[in-house]
Amino acid sequence: MKPSIQVTCTKANLSAIRHFVKEQLEAMAVAEKTAHQIVLAVDEACANCMIHSHQCDNCSVIEVELYRDTSTVYVEIRDSGKAFPMNEYRPREIEDIIRRRAKGGMGIFLINRIMDKIEIEEKAQFAVYRFAKRLNGQPLPPSQGIKTA
Amino acid sequence: MKPSIQVTCTKANLSAIRHFVKEQLEAMAVAEKTAHQIVLAVDEACANCMIHSHQCDNCSVIEVELYRDTSTVYVEIRDSGKAFPMNEYRPREIEDIIRRRAKGGMGIFLINRIMDKIEIEEKAQFAVYRFAKRLNGQPLPPSQGIKTA
Amino acid sequence: MKIKEIEGESFVTLIPVGDLDANSSIEMDECMERQLNSGVVNFHIDGSELQYISSAGLGVFISHLEEIEQKEGKIVFSGLSQNVQDVFQLLGLDQIVEIFPSSSDVPNLFATS
Amino acid sequence: MKIKEIEGESFVTLIPVGDLDANSSIEMDECMERQLNSGVVNFHIDGSELQYISSAGLGVFISHLEEIEQKEGKIVFSGLSQNVQDVFQLLGLDQIVEIFPSSSDVPNLFATS
Ligand SMILES: Nc1ncnc2c1ncn2[C@@H]1O[C@H](COP(=O)(O)OP(=O)(O)O)[C@@H](O)[C@H]1O
Ligand SMILES: Nc1ncnc2c1ncn2[C@@H]1O[C@H](COP(=O)(O)OP(=O)(O)O)[C@@H](O)[C@H]1O
Numbered sequence: 001m002k003p004s005i006q007v008t009c010t011k012a013n014l015s016a017i018r019h020f021v022k023e024q025l026e027a028m029a030v031a032e033k034t035a036h037q038i039v040l041a042v043d044e045a046c047a048n049c050m051i052h053s054h055q056c057d058n059c060s061v062i063e064v065e066l067y068r069d070t071s072t073v074y075v076e077i078r079d080s081g082k083a084f085p086m087n088e089y090r091p092r093e094i095e096d097i098i099r100r101r102a103k104g105g106m107g108i109f110l111i112n113r114i115m116d117k118i119e120i121e122e123k124a125q126f127a128v129y130r131f132a133k134r135l136n137g138q139p140l141p142p143s144q145g146i147k148t149a
Numbered sequence: 150m151k152p153s154i155q156v157t158c159t160k161a162n163l164s165a166i167r168h169f170v171k172e173q174l175e176a177m178a179v180a181e182k183t184a185h186q187i188v189l190a191v192d193e194a195c196a197n198c199m200i201h202s203h204q205c206d207n208c209s210v211i212e213v214e215l216y217r218d219t220s221t222v223y224v225e226i227r228d229s230g231k232a233f234p235m236n237e238y239r240p241r242e243i244e245d246i247i248r249r250r251a252k253g254g255m256g257i258f259l260i261n262r263i264m265d266k267i268e269i270e271e272k273a274q275f276a277v278y279r280f281a282k283r284l285n286g287q288p289l290p291p292s293q294g295i296k297t298a
Numbered sequence: 299m300k301i302k303e304i305e306g307e308s309f310v311t312l313i314p315v316g317d318l319d320a321n322s323s324i325e326m327d328e329c330m331e332r333q334l335n336s337g338v339v340n341f342h343i344d345g346s347e348l349q350y351i352s353s354a355g356l357g358v359f360i361s362h363l364e365e366i367e368q369k370e371g372k373i374v375f376s377g378l379s380q381n382v383q384d385v386f387q388l389l390g391l392d393q394i395v396e397i398f399p400s401s402s403d404v405p406n407l408f409a410t411s
Numbered sequence: 412m413k414i415k416e417i418e419g420e421s422f423v424t425l426i427p428v429g430d431l432d433a434n435s436s437i438e439m440d441e442c443m444e445r446q447l448n449s450g451v452v453n454f455h456i457d458g459s460e461l462q463y464i465s466s467a468g469l470g471v472f473i474s475h476l477e478e479i480e481q482k483e484g485k486i487v488f489s490g491l492s493q494n495v496q497d498v499f500q501l502l503g504l505d506q507i508v509e510i511f512p513s514s515s516d517v518p519n520l521f522a523t524s
Contacts, residue, residue, distance in 0.1 A: 001207045005165055006155040011321035012172040016154055018317075018350070020165035023434070027161045036381040037388075043352050047320035058150045094360075094390050103327070103361040106353035106389055113388050160434035167430075167463070172321070185494040186501075192465050196433035243473075243503050252440070252474040255466035255502055262501050 004065040009050045009080075010057040017064055018043050021075075028068045029141035038073055038133055041114040044107035045077055045086075045129055053081025053127070070140060072116075075131040083127030086111065087118045153214040158199045158229075159206040166213055167192050170224075177217045178290035187222055187282055190263040193256035194226055194235075194278055202230025202276070219289060221265075224280040232276030235260065236267045301329050302347075308408040309340035309372075311401070315347040318355030327358045334362065339371025340408050344401045346377035351385050363395070372408070376401045414442050415460075421521045422453035422485075424514070428460040431468030440471045447475065452484025453521055457514045459490035464498050476508070485521070489514045 005020040007013035021042050025035035046062055054060055060080040067074050091109035092102075111118065117132035154169040156162035170191050174184035191213060198211055209229040216223050240258035241249075260267065266281035299322035302313040310333055318326055333341070343359065359373060366373050376398040378386070386392040398404055412435035415426035423446055431439055446454070456472065472486060479486050489511040491499070499505040511517055 001157050001209075003157050003159060003162070003207050004210075005157075005162070007169065008150050008152050008154075010152060010176075011319075012176045013152070013154070013169060014319050014321055015172045015317060016165045016169035018319075019168045020156065020162060023161040023164050027159075033380070033384065036384065039350075040352060040385065043319060047352065047354060051320065058152050060150075061153075094394070098360055098363050098394070101361045101364050103323075103357040104354060106357065106360075110353055110385075110388055160432075163432050163434055164430060167432075182493070182497065185497065188463075189465060189498065192432060196465065196467060200433065243507070247473055247476050247507070250474045250477050252436075252470040253467060255470065255473075259466055259498070259501055 002065045002067045004063060006061050006063040008058040009054045009060050009062050011047065011050055014043055014047055014050070017046050017062075020064065021066060024066050025073070027141065028066075028073070029139065030068065030073060030135065031138050034073075034133065034135065034138070037114045038075065041111045041131060041133075042075055042077070044111050045131075046079075048084070048086070048107055049077070049079040049081055049127075053079060053084060068135070068140075071135055071137075073133045073135060075129075075133075077129040077131075078126050079129070080126045083120050083122035083129075085120055086129070087120060151214045151216045153212060155210050155212040157207040158203045158209050158211050160196065160199055163192055163196055163199070166195050166211075169213065170215060173215050174222070176290065177215075177222070178288065179217065179222060179284065180287050183222075183282065183284065183287065186263045187224065190260045190280060190282075191224055191226070193260050194280075195228075197233070197235070197256055198226070198228040198230055198276075202228060202233060217284070217289075220284055220286075222282045222284060224278075224282075226278040226280075227275050228278070229275045232269050232271035232278075234269055235278070236269060299325060301326060303329070303333075306342075306405070306408075309342050309404075310338045311342040311344050311404075313344040313347055317350040318348060318358075319350065319352045320354035323352075323354040323358050326355065327361075330358060330362055334365065339366060339369040341366065341371070341373040342401070342404045342408075343373065343375045344377055344404075345375055345379070345382055346401060348379070348382055351382050353385075353389075356385065356389065356391065359395075360391070372396075374398060374404060374407065376404055412438060414439060416442070416446075419455075419518070419521070422455050422517075423451045424455040424457050424517075426457045426460055430463040431461060431471075432463065432465045433467035436465075436467040436471050439468065440474075443471060443475055447478065452479060452482040454479065454484070454486040455514070455517045455521075456486065456488045457490055457517075458488055458492065458495055459514060461492070461495055464495050466498075466502075469498065469502065469504065472508075473504070485509075487511060487517060487520065489517055 268279040299316040304311040412429040417424040
């Protein structure tokens with residue numbers, strides 16, 4: 001199996017998702033700065049699902065799966081809510097957000113800045129968000145070869 | 150649904166389980182000292198499953214569910230390994246552990262010290278460990294009533 | 299997350315401890331609102347114990363920038379970890395708000411302003 | 412977890428940063444082994460940046476107590492958080508090893524011993 005986490009949808013569970021991603025990336029020997037950015041992008045995407053695509057706390061689940069090959073980290077988020085086409089969303093300028101005194105509107109911008117590839121798939125029962133982040137030559141962990149499947 | 154987390158069995162995922170338990174107990178208004186002890190007991194039990202009841206990393210899953218009522222926090226751990234009768238295990242004295250230069254043997258002792266009730270059930274496909282911790286009058290969180298089912 | 303609050307003469311220091319994410323940002327926002335409503339206009343956000351911030355956490359500060367400016371106050375940040383600073387940079391916020399390396403750089407700023 | 416190592420004249424200070432659990436205890440154990448093999452017998456474990464410890468983490472120190480004693484060395488702890496100290500107490504370890512409130516209490520100990 002690929003390393004994965006599944007939690008009930010409630011914002012209190014974002015912390016567990018972040019620690020899952022952080023520890024797994026450490027085990028995959030991903031450099032700290034890159035790892036933090038991936039944690040951030042996953043946190044933003046999961047927070048969006050929890051806030052925008054579900055009506056109530058703990059009434060559905062979200063799953064995150066993580067793996068890497070030589071060159072790339074892959075993230076797959078499966079959310080039981082309706083798929084949101086985040087790759088079509090046009091974020092506002094930060095100056096505009098400040099002027100409007102908005103508390104949000106920067107999550108998808110961050111995901112776009114961090115990830116090299118974003119794919120969204122609508123399935124019958126759930127939505128799949130697939131991210132890829134290139135590692136630009138960061139070596140694999142010593143001993144273990146990483147199983148990608 | 151009750152708040153829950155499911156991760157693939159590998160020690161790197163213990164951190165996610167701890168943060169799940171910690172944040173949920175905070176949302177349930179459990180006092181910090183009690184919450185830390187519950188986090189510790191769950192960490193010890195999950196570490197045991199990952200280390201002793203599985204042959205390989207990420208080849209099975211473990212699930213933790215958490216809820217409280219007025220007086221008690223309940224934990225349910227479902228592990229796809231064989232059930233271990235931890236309530237029958239007689240831990241060694243700490244002095245004995247020191248003399249033997251052992252690196253372990255204190256996990257079940259801690260779980261027993263912390264939890265008020267421990268039940269183990271062997272199912273066809275998995276083992277269930279049920280813990281209960283009494284709260285001795287710690288109030289429920291304000292506004293929300295806690296759903297126990 | 300916890301928030302330590304230190305009331306200075308000319309400014310308030312807020313020290314968020316732990317992670318400031320979509321979950322804990324509500325608490326941070328309540329804290330800022332309370333301070334603003336009690337008349338505080340100068341804020342020092344001491345980030346030395348802040349382990350993580352997401353866009354929802356930053357949103358708390360961003361949403362109050364205009365009000366603070368209107369009231370001729372100031373909000374400055376100090377002691378941000380590399381990771382937290384990286385989020386400011388990804389958003390271009392490091393060009394918009396003042397960030398100091400250490401909290402000891404801050405008192406002078408408010409004293410002379 | 413990360414481990415900071417500070418080599419003093421008569422003792423080594425180890426500062427585990429983050430969580431010392433069944434996962435990270437391996438790294439801590441390797442660090443202790445390496446120090447012992449290089450002849451170090453006096454250890455100061457500065458717990459001021461240790462956020463969590465489980466029995467596997469404590470096991471690292473416990474498993475070396477006998478060897479350290481045999482070598483006429485010492486291992487002391489300082490700056491433990493309430494939660495970390497609670498684990499020592501649950502196990503009765505607070506009666507067996509020396510724990511100091513602050514790391515500044517430690518140098519004198521090794522100087523006079
Ligand atoms: N999973 C989702 N389901 C439904 N709508 C979403 C989802 N993710 C994002 N959105 C919409 O896109 C907007 C922009 O998202 P984002 O940039 O993350 O900012 P924020 O969530 O802080 O508003 C949201 O306000 C919401 O309207
Ligand atoms: N889930 C489990 N499956 C199989 N054996 C177990 C399990 N949990 C505990 N054990 C056995 O009980 C012993 C004592 O467990 P514990 O007190 O947690 O100490 P440790 O795991 O550090 O050895 C273990 O060494 C192991 O032999």
